[in-house]
Amino acid sequence: MQAAPVRPVRANAIPSVTDALRAMESLLMRSGQRTARRNAWTAVLEDRRRAKDRVEAQDVLEAVAGRTSSAT
Numbered sequence: 332m333q334a335a336p337v338r339p340v341r342a343n344a345i346p347s348v349t350d351a352l353r354a355m356e357s358l359l360m361r362s363g364q365r366t367a368r369r370n371a372w373t374a375v376l377e378d379r380r381r382a383k384d385r386v387e388a389q390d391v392l393e394a395v396a397g398r399t400s401s402a403t
Contacts, residue, residue: 346354356365 360368
């Protein structure tokens with residue numbers, strides 16, 4: 332009994348959802364619109380980061396204020 336011949340397997344990369352969305356974006360939007368949208372999203376992420384930093388700073392200040400008031 333002979334073994335079946337081995338066939339090479341082709342591996343096609345499956346595009347990610349992000350890749351698919353970027354491809355659609357490039358088809359539907361002009362370059363300036365894409366840049367504006369990406370800049371806006373970057374600004375949103377930066378605002379979220381700053382808000383998180385403010386909350387953390389407020390927590391630290393409240394903790395320090397709580398320690399000093401109970402010590403006196």
